[in-house]
Amino acid sequence: MASPETRYSPNDLEPRWQQRWLELGLDRTPAPSAERSENFYALSMFPYPSGNLHMGHVRNYVITDVIARVQRLKGKRVLHPMGWDAFGLPAENAAIERGVDPADWTEQNIAQMREQLKRLGLSIDWERELSTCRPDYYRWTQWLFLQFLEAGLAYRKEASVNWDPIDQTVLANEQVDSEGRSWRSGALVEKRKLRQWFLRITAVADELLDDLKQLQGWPERVRTMQANWIGRSTGATLRFPLAQGDGAIEVFTTRPDTIFGVSYVVLAPEHPLVEQFTTAAQQTAVAAFKAEVATVSDQDRVAEDRPKRGVALGGSVRHPFSDRDVPVWIADYVLPDYGTGAVMGVPAHDQRDFSFARSYGLPITTVVVPAVVVPGHQAESQPAQPPAAPEQAFTELGTLVNSGEFDGLTGETAKQAIITAAVAAGVGAAKVNFRLRDWLISRQRYWGCPIPVIHCDSCGPVPVPEEQLPVELPRDVDLSGVGGSPLAKAEAWKHVACPSCGQPAQRETDTMDTFMCSSWYYLRYTDANNQGQAFSRAAVDAWMPVDQYVGGVEHAILHLLYSRFFTKVLAQRGLVASNEPFKQLLTQGMVQAVTYRNPSSRRYIAPAVVADPSNPQDPDSGEALEVFFEKMSKSKYNGVDPGAVIDRYGADTARMFILFKAPPEKDLEWDDADVEGQFRFLQRIWRLCEGAKQAGLSLAQPSPLPEQLNPADQELRRAVHRAIEAISEDLDGDVQFNTAISELMKLSNAMGGNLEAVAVPVAEEALASLLVLLAPFAPHLADELWEQLGGKGSIHQQRWPLLDAAALVRDTVTVVLQVKGKMRGQLEVPASTDAAELERLALASDVAVKWLEGQPPRRVIVVPGKLVNLVP
RNA sequence: GCCCGUGUAAUCCAACGGUAGAGAUAAGCGACUUAAAAUCGCUCCAGUGCGGGUUCGAAUCCCGCCACGGGCACCA
Structure with a gap:
């Protein structure tokens, strides 16, 4: 019988070792080597401190920890830090609902989560812990904002926000439900124009797209998602001059070759020229339509199944090539902030224009027909007959018809010819457009990083001087959740002297999008306790770019794109050397667990009350239940608490299970029996030792x-x-x-x-x-x-x-004998046997005798040490 | 609709174009035990979603489908 001390009991062994490692300082980051390749930066996406660690976190951090530990064993100097993405709405909501101070609430959560994390035995250098909501961090977020401002990459412009008329406050998009109502007050949300801060991410759109090619260590799908998001499209701007007077409407199109098919021009309802083209007769209809569009949420406006609606303005422009009059419309399907906010309507060759023209009886003129290749004349093509009344738009490239001097040109050639002609006539230019928009960073919220700007009546917006940073968040602000930006009501804080002229002025009362804070935290870790700088050039150069970044794929676009943007701007300003932040990216899969649902009531049933998992039944009604694996969540009763697993089996078992059960990129199905299996394996090792x-x-x-x-x-x-x-x-x-x-x-x-x-x-x-x-x-x-x-x-x-x-090295190897690719026998031969000898042995074998029936094989394929294939 | 990923044993997962099974879970049998648990040993189970093709040889490469998952989706 085993004596007590030989039992594997993780619960006393694990805390003991965690204490020992702390004493030995094993997790402390060593001074980096001057040779970059001897340093290794392992990074997990830092968590929002909700106060509760869930299995998704565990998987994330354990993966990174194993990578960090392996690199240490391989002799690398490793930086493996952790911190907190600590600004954000939940803290503010807790304040609104329960009156707790957001800072206190957040710090409490951090303390709780830090302890939960430590139980996992992660080799994290806690001396570099950071939290984005602390002034010693956000001071530098503000400083970076000023860098953008100085570079001309931060600017203000009017933009519409979601405005709750009952609570008198601005809402984030996520707080507006699918019916356009506020999550809290239930009021129909209005759109309101406010002057807001933007970062000019579009200035580096080309690099963000092109440099994706460098990121060979990223999953391809993340690169594709980013490429789609940036959305480069090549085309031209074309000018439609006013029918009378000066000026023109400029449109962007990727299909300049369809210019002769234009039957109308559409402006976004928000377009500044709308008034100018509206005739007296249309005044009322136009105003009504604009008002209506203003109430529609952005999500609805871009929903594809919506019918396209619009109103004619009454005015018209001249076609740049044919001089004929083209009516001007406004329509909801034209967006104000893409391209020029104006579109040429070519119903025959664009599905949206087609359905719009159908609804409003606008002419549909075919100007492109499929190119028909005449057999035997490869280079020549013959246009098909244009259909009289097409049933749908023909959106592919083809051969031009009804296009004057351009008739007969095809595809890209036709596009180029028209652009060239437009340039010559001064009515257009080649143009590349991006789907990517500038990044709106203003939030009308309290719990975020204050924007370090002072508004002065005479000087305009003035940056807060660097030596006055940080602009600290005032405490004891009224967080009732009504009445606009909370900081606007912090009178004592808001009123300051203008740094430039000394006159009374006011602080900017918006705070920054929290993605600002998380766009550079990986740089701060390299020099986390630097009081005089955001980070030193030496520190970032020693560690950047991050060798291995690990996190959820849900950040594939926003966080990863913003971080790339920051890094590029900082590289341009000489603050960092590398122009990409993350060399290798691992996007881990979700942690799922079994859920049971009653098919008729659609209600989830907790696994604990399901008596027989092999035949799950509703405990009340006895109905058979549907069984799924879904992401762990409270509402589905399928969450597994990491703390409870550690209590029962220890952190080592939890780690082993999570790593063993599925490859890191794939979703992982929680299974208690498999956890038990890992525990047994560790016990076997214990007994072995x-x-x-x-x-x-x-x-x-x-x-x-x-x-x-x-x-x-x-x-x-x-x-x-x-x-x-x-x-x-x-x-x-x-x-x-x-x-x-x-x-x-x-x-x-x-x-x-x-x-x-x-x-x-x-x-x-x-x-x-x-x-x-x-x-x-x-x-x-x-x-x-x-x-x-x-x-x-x-x-x-x-x-x-x-x-x-x-x-x-083995003395003998087993060589497979195949006949026509099918395994028919084996040969045990000395490892050194060469091809000729193998062939001889194979031909002399029983297998050859049995399967070749005396005929010599047509072919013999020999792979030394592996196989011989006889082909009769 | 477009793009990406994944389909292998009851289950989770492996297999540089070269013996389909490494590992685990579950199940079954046996040993140990008064018994059970634990432990140890053994066993069962798929021809790789479907249809073609390339090849001496295909889970793997190519083409066309199907199913599931994810992303994007009036971007002119």
């Missing part, structure tokens, strides 16, 4: 291998080095923790029961290798066993085991 200790094995120092190894020695060494090879490969580049752990299992299986049968140095080599390879995954257990077996220092200070290629 107990046995080794009792057999007198020791890891105090490596002993030299004997000159002569017997077959058992060789076999065990082969298993050890195969594991070293496979695990090293799994942890390099695209990481595969699940297969790495299965290799660990294989190795421990190979060692089980065999340690006493081999030479002592061989057994000790196997033990040491197993434990070091295990250390990144189950850091507490590995260190405990290392110590118990007499290992010196902490296992985390050891080196990754070296591969001895000679140990992998």
Whole structure:
């Protein structure tokens, strides 16, 4: 019977080791090497401090931790920090609903989550912890904003916001429901124009798109998502001069080749020229339509299934090529902030224009027909007959008809010809447009980083001088949730002297989008305690770009794009060297768990009340339940609390399970039985080492291998080095923790029961290798066993085991015998057997006799060491 | 509608174009036990979503489908 001290009990072992690591300072970041390649920056996306750690966090941080630990064992100097994305609405809502101070509430949550995190045994350098809501951090967020301002990349303009007329406040898009109502007051949200701050991300749109090619360490789908989001489209601007008088309407089009098919021009209802083109007769209709569009939320306005609606203004412009009159309309499907806010309507060749023209009886003129290739005349093409009344728009490129001198031109050639003609006539130019818009960063909220600007009646907006930073958030502000920006009511804070002229002036009362704070935090970690700068150039150059970034794919666009934008601007200003922030990106999958739903009531049933999971039934009605795997959430009753798992099995088991159950990019299905399985595996290792200790094995120092190894020695060494090879490969580049752990299992299986049968140095080599390879995954257990077996220092200070290629060599190999690609037998041959000899052996084998029926094969394929394929 | 990803055993997952199974879970059998649990050993289970093609040889490469998941979607 096992004595008590030989039991694997993670609950007392893990806290003990966490304490020891702290004393040894193992997680502290070493001074970086001057050689960048000797430093390694491992980073997890920092969390919002909700106060509760969930499994998604655990997966994220454990993945990063394993990578960090492996790199340390490989001799790298590792930066592995953690912090808090601490500004945001939940704190403000807590203040509104429960009267608690947002700062206190946030700090409390941080304290709670930090303790939960520490139980996981993450090798995080807590001395570099940062929180975006603390003045010593947001001081530098403000400083960076001023950098943008100075570079001309921050500007103010009128923009519409969601305005709740009952609460008298601005709402974020997420706070407006699908019916356009406020989540709190239920009032219909209005759109209101406010002067807001923007960052000119469009200035680097080209680089953001082009440099995606550099990011080979990013998942392709993230790069595609960003490319789609940026949305570069190539085309032209064309000017439609006023029918009478000076001026023109400028439109953007990707299809200049369809210019002769224009039957109307449409402005966005918000377009500044709308008034000018509205005739007296249309005045009322136009005003009514504009008012109506103003009430529609942006989401609805761009919903594709909406019918396209519009109103003729009465005025008209002249066609730039044919001089004919073209009526001017406004329509809801034209957006004010894309292109020029005006579109040429070509119903025959654009689906939207087509349905609009149909609804309003506008002419549909075909000017492009499919190019028909005449057989035998590859370069020539013959236009098909244009349809009299098309049923839908023909949106592909083709051959021009009804286009005057341009008739017969095709595709890109036609586009170019028309652009060239437009340029010559002074009515247009080639133009590239982006879907990407400038980034609106103003938030009419309290719990965010104050925008460091002072508005003066005579000087305009004046930046707060650097030495006056940070502009601290005032405490004790009225956070009733009504009445616009809360800071606007902080009278004592708001009124200041203008830094430029000294006259009474007012602070900017909006705060920044929290994505501003998270767009540079990875730079601050490199120099987290610098009081005089956001970060020193030396520190960022030593660590940037981040070698491995790990986080959820939900940030594929916003956070990752904004961070790339920041880095590019800072690189241009000489503040950082690298122009991309994240070299390698791993987007981990969701953590899911089983959910049960009653198909008729659509209600979720907690797994705890489902009596028989193999035949799930509603405990009340007895109906059969639907079974899904879905992301863990409270409303579905399928959340698993990390703390409870650690209580029961320990952090090492939780880590092992999460890493083993699925490849990191894929969704992971929580399964208690599999958790149990990992616990059993760790126990097996524990027992293996107990046995080794009792057999007198020791890891105090490596002993030299004997000159002569017997077959058992060789076999065990082969298993050890195969594991070293496979695990090293799994942890390099695209990481595969699940297969790495299965290799660990294989190795421990190979060692089980065999340690006493081999030479002592061989057994000790196997033990040491197993434990070091295990250390990144189950850091507490590995260190405990290392110590118990007499290992010196902490296992985390050891080196990754070296591969001895000679140990992998086998004397004999099994060669597969195939006949016509089908496996028909095997040959056991000396490893050195060459191709000719293999062929001879194969032809002489029973297999050949049986399957070739005396005929010589037509072909023989030999892969030395692998197989021989006989093709009759 | 467009783009991306994934389909392999009851389940989760592996397999440089070369023996479909590494590892695990579940199930079954056996050993140990007075018994159970734990532990140890053994066993069962798929021809890789479907249809073509390339190849000596295809889960893997190509083409066309299907299912599921995700992203984008009046961007002119």
